[in-house]
Amino acid sequence: MAYRLSPARLWREKDSRYRLVGGMCRRCGRRFYPPRPVCPYCGSKSVERVELARQGVVETFAITYTVQEGFRDQAPIVYAIVKLDDGARVFAPLTDVEPEKVHTGMRVEAVVRRVRVDDDHGLIAYGIKFRPLRPAKSGQ
Ligand SMILES: [Zn+2]
Numbered sequence: 001m002a003y004r005l006s007p008a009r010l011w012r013e014k015d016s017r018y019r020l021v022g023g024m025c026r027r028c029g030r031r032f033y034p035p036r037p038v039c040p041y042c043g044s045k046s047v048e049r050v051e052l053a054r055q056g057v058v059e060t061f062a063i064t065y066t067v068q069e070g071f072r073d074q075a076p077i078v079y080a081i082v083k084l085d086d087g088a089r090v091f092a093p094l095t096d097v098e099p100e101k102v103h104t105g106m107r108v109e110a111v112v113r114r115v116r117v118d119d120d121h122g123l124i125a126y127g128i129k130f131r132p133l134r135p136a137k138s139g140q
Pocket residue numbers: 025026027028029030039040041042043044
């Protein structure tokens with residue numbers, strides 16, 4: 001069955017899909033990503049969805065040179081655990097950075113980027129990535 005995405009539909013979905021929405025536990029107060037019905041820290045089911053901070057620091061990372069079909073044009077990929085400014089941790093790939101320049105403690109911000117292309121159907125998927133947060137320079 002054909003499934004058509006109208007521009008209006010894409011625009012509406014953009015709001016919920018492209019924001020960085022995670023969970024916040026009402027019992028222990030911790031935030032986490034992705035959102036889930038049970039707090040991964042204390043097991044409480046009293047969890048609400050919140051919009052997470054979009055900036056944070058690289059806590060740890062790994063570089064992979066072996067990538068799946070559909071990701072080949074993006075190799076190597078650097079995956080990082082980013083600790084957001086509100087304390088949530090997000091596992092996501094980095095973008096717009098040379099792998100050898102990635103370091104722990106590097107400040108990054110969340111961006112929405114193409115993550116997969118289906119060559120047979122021309123499908124493009126989007127997801128959260130993080131890119132270096134460049135210090136503001138005068139004259140730019
Ligand atoms: Zn909790």
